[in-house]
Amino acid sequence: MEEVKAAPSNFIRNIIMEDLKSGKHKEIITRFPPEPNGYLHIGHAKSIVLNFDLADEFKGRTNLRFDDTNPLKEEVEYVESIKEDVKWLGYDWDALYFGSDFFEEMYSRAVLLIKKGKAYVCDLSAEEIRETRGTLKEPGKESPYRNRSVEENLDLFERMRKGEFKDGEKVLRAKIDMSSPNLNMRDPVIYRIAHTSHHNTGDKWCIYPMYDFAHPLEDAIEGVTHSICTLEFEDHRPLYDWVIAECEMESQPHQYEFARLNMTNTVMSKRKLKLLVDEKVVNGWDDPRMPTISGLRRRGYTQEAIRNFVREIGVAKANSTVDAQMLDHFLREDLKLKAPRTMAVLRPLKVVITNYPENQVEWLEAENNPENPEMGLRKIPFSREIYVEQDDFMENPPKKYFRLFPGNEVRLKHAYFIICNEIIKDENGNVTELHCTYDPATKSGSDFTERKVKGTIHWVEATQAVQAEFRLYEPLILDEENEDRGNFLDNINPNSLEVLDGYVEPNMREAKPQDKFQFFRHGYFNVDPKHTITDKLVFNRVVSLKSSFKI
Ligand code: ATP
Ligand code: MG
Numbered sequence: 001m002e003e004v005k006a007a008p009s010n011f012i013r014n015i016i017m018e019d020l021k022s023g024k025h026k027e028i029i030t031r032f033p034p035e036p037n038g039y040l041h042i043g044h045a046k047s048i049v050l051n052f053d054l055a056d057e058f059k060g061r062t063n064l065r066f067d068d069t070n071p072l073k074e075e076v077e078y079v080e081s082i083k084e085d086v087k088w089l090g091y092d093w094d095a096l097y098f099g100s101d102f103f104e105e106m107y108s109r110a111v112l113l114i115k116k117g118k119a120y121v122c123d124l125s126a127e128e129i130r131e132t133r134g135t136l137k138e139p140g141k142e143s144p145y146r147n148r149s150v151e152e153n154l155d156l157f158e159r160m161r162k163g164e165f166k167d168g169e170k171v172l173r174a175k176i177d178m179s180s181p182n183l184n185m186r187d188p189v190i191y192r193i194a195h196t197s198h199h200n201t202g203d204k205w206c207i208y209p210m211y212d213f214a215h216p217l218e219d220a221i222e223g224v225t226h227s228i229c230t231l232e233f234e235d236h237r238p239l240y241d242w243v244i245a246e247c248e249m250e251s252q253p254h255q256y257e258f259a260r261l262n263m264t265n266t267v268m269s270k271r272k273l274k275l276l277v278d279e280k281v282v283n284g285w286d287d288p289r290m291p292t293i294s295g296l297r298r299r300g301y302t303q304e305a306i307r308n309f310v311r312e313i314g315v316a317k318a319n320s321t322v323d324a325q326m327l328d329h330f331l332r333e334d335l336k337l338k339a340p341r342t343m344a345v346l347r348p349l350k351v352v353i354t355n356y357p358e359n360q361v362e363w364l365e366a367e368n369n370p371e372n373p374e375m376g377l378r379k380i381p382f383s384r385e386i387y388v389e390q391d392d393f394m395e396n397p398p399k400k401y402f403r404l405f406p407g408n409e410v411r412l413k414h415a416y417f418i419i420c421n422e423i424i425k426d427e428n429g430n431v432t433e434l435h436c437t438y439d440p441a442t443k444s445g446s447d448f449t450e451r452k453v454k455g456t457i458h459w460v461e462a463t464q465a466v467q468a469e470f471r472l473y474e475p476l477i478l479d480e481e482n483e484d485r486g487n488f489l490d491n492i493n494p495n496s497l498e499v500l501d502g503y504v505e506p507n508m509r510e511a512k513p514q515d516k517f518q519f520f521r522h523g524y525f526n527v528d529p530k531h532t533i534t535d536k537l538v539f540n541r542v543v544s545l546k547s548s549f550k551i
Contacts, residue, residue, distance in 0.1 A: 010315035012050070012256050016058055016226060028060035028225045032086065032093075033067045033218070036078035036199070038270030039285040039292040040085045042327070046261040046310040051228060052091040053311070063222055064093035068100045069214045071198035079199070081285070085293035089303050099218045100200040106209045106217050107161065109247040110172060110191060114153045118246050119190065120146055121156040122173045129171075133186055139179035140186045146175065160193055163206045167193050174213070176242065184239045188212055216240045220249035227253045230260040231319060261313065262321040265475035266291045267488055281492055282476070288528075288540045289476040289496050299473070300516055300526025300542035305331040324475070328543040335516055335524050335542075340368040340375060343413065343458040344519040344539070346470050346502045348387040350462065353418060355437045356384040361461070364444065366414040369518075380505055382415050385462035387503050392457040393434060395423060402455035404434065410455040413520060417442035417453055458520045465503035468537040470525070472498040504537065511537060521545070 019025045030051040034044060055062040064086060068074050086093065113119035122145045124132070134140030148156075160170055172191035180186055190213035195206045209217075219227045227240075234257045244252060262268065267276075268291060276282050276290070285292050288299035296306065309330045313322055361383045368375035393404040404410055409419040422435035442448045476496045477488065504519075511517075513529035523544035531538035 010258075011317065012226065012228060012258065012315060013054060013057075015256065016054060019225070020058060025225045028055060028058050029063065029223050030055045030060065030226055030228060031063040031065050031219070031222060031224050033065045033099075033215070034082050035067045035070070035073075035270075036075065036082060037070070037073040038078060038274050039081050039290075039294055041268050041270070041273060041291045041293065042263065042266075042296065042306065042310075043261040043268045043291075044085075045089060045293060045306050046313070047228070047230075048086060048089055048091060049307055049310045050258070050315060054226070055094075060225075061094035062091070063095045063097055063224070065097040065099060065218060065222065066200075067211070067215065067218070068098055068198070068200060069209050069211060071194060071196045071208060074199050076199050081294060085297075088293065088297060089307065095222070097218070097222060098200050099214055100198060102214075102218060102221050103201060103205055103209070105221060106214060107207075109217060109249075110209070110213070111154065111157065112248065113174065113190075113246060114157060114172075115150060116246065117150060118175050119153070119172055120148050120175055121153050121160070121170050122146070122187075122189075123170055126168060129173075129189065133183060134178070136181075136183070140183075142178050143173070143187065146187070157191075160191070160207050161205070163195065165193055167195055169193060172207075174239075174242070174246075176239075182235060182238055184212065184236050185242070188239060212236055212239050213243055216243040216253065216255075217247060217249065219253040219255075220244055220247075220251045223251050224253045227255045229255060229257055231257045231317070232260075233257055257317075259316045259319045261310065262319065263291070263324045263327075264321055265324050265477045267477055272488060275489070276476075279489065281489070288471070289473055297514075298526075298529060299540050300514075300524060301327070301331055302334050302516075305334045308334070331524065331543055332545075335518065337369065337372045339516045339518045339524060340378075341366075341370070341518045341520055342378075342505050342508065343380070343460055344468065344470070344502060344504045344517075344522060344525070345387040345389055345458070345460045345465075346500045346522065347390040348460075348502050349390045349393060349431065350433045351386050351388050351418070351459070352433060352435050353384050353386070353438050354421070354435050358384055360384070361463070364414050378505075378507060380414055381461040381464050383461050383463060386412070386459045387462055387465060388434075388457055388459045390431075392455075393420070393431065395431065402453075403457055404436075404455075408455075409451070409453050410457055411442075411444075411453050413456055413458045414444050415459070416440065416444070417451070460503045460505055462503075464506040466506055466508050466537065468502060468504045468508070468539055469531070470500040470502060470539050470541065471528070472500065472541045474498075504539075508537065516542070518545075 032048050032051045052062045122143050132141040171189045173187045174190050176185045178186050191207050237255050240255050286294035286298045309327045361381050363379040364382050365377050397405040404420045409417050416438040418436040418438045420436050424433035426432050474496050478491045478493050511527050513527050515527045517525050524542040525539040528538040528540050
């Protein structure tokens, strides 16, 4: 792992320092509690980095806990992908828990609430409960079942567990205050019936605890000290505290809320991301256009870039939207010294160097990374036939075009000056080949100074070039898409993927999945991990070289 920069101060970190200083806690325990109902996204990365970094800094511990109390949406595939993604981000949990491991304990805490007269079985339907809940201005109405005796409640709750009732027929509600100004405190449902198999507990249970009841208990059972969640749970905190107190939990976790990460041109809700997968807008959760950790990884973002990005945004108490280009900035920073430079031609145009001897190949030398000489040198073949970019030639160029055009001389990166003499076209008038001549005196590295040229272009020698496919990405979501607005599927960019066939240097034959390169003038590319079995290499463009973004 790279060296962690001095941790930026934030309000949660300050609270932890106070709690350790005052002796309130001897050791801090945090947790990352995903619901296994989808793949993790970059928003989760923020929560992961925050929780693990805080524990690391103060020599505490962090648990990975699957918050799996809703059997309808959860799957083992998601559990496995979440573990892989947390590890890939560079973190290792101290303990792994499933919320469902604590079902028995939660059940007995619910029984305790009933015995204390703090919970009751209610026969109202979900709709009736909603209707009698009241509004911010008006108090709710008490349920006619609210004053059932403790004995009756104990009996009914046990029979709920035994499966004697159908889904929705009964629920267990906390008995708090139907006129509380906080709607979450108006006798919230804490258990419901669902005759559904659970990925972890199978058919053992047909009643399941609700999030607001389960989450504080999970935290307390694990001994979590600082339970960090996103702002929308702020209004749930009084209920969190109520559950901890009334269930008489020994350990007293406290909940702290921070602003969730939002990014431009990005949707960040598992429900919406799942829709993109199900509707086949993308090719799976790890499609390189997805903001999932697995998508970002496949695209070529590094764990360092993601970690530094979410650290830099910091921990705030107010929601805001971060420019997605900021992540690209951290990727370029990370790869600048690490990624070898190489030449790739994405839209090839054949060039024949007519005065170069036939059947001759010479091997030129180039630095793998001029910014990092330790990366050494590589050999590049040069011969009579090369490919250049179609964009680097114009038959009738505008002013200030310094690349190839009839009669103009340019520098081939690492090689010679060439001058364009003749254009070969097909019957439709499309340029298919250029005939050029080179000047042996201009070899790169020689002290040739007689003439200067204004344009330098890249190229790949034709006979040894390796065929490759290049995938260029644009944002999947058009603009200002924001979680609360209309149908986001209407806001999909139809041109988010462009696939090109071209060539790379011969030593790229050795490239391995997830290897990253800087293609001269094009940007950073990653070898796609899923396309190495075919005879063609596939490169995902992570980011282009330039950005207008200033940090
Ligand atoms: P989603 O709406 O994407 O499903 P969620 O909050 O329901 O998100 P969980 O699996 O319950 O997803 O989240 C696990 C943890 O990650 C929680 O602590 C949650 O607060 C945090 N988290 C989720 N999304 C973000 C985000 N955009 N920014 C910061 N933290 C987030
Ligand atoms: Mg959720």
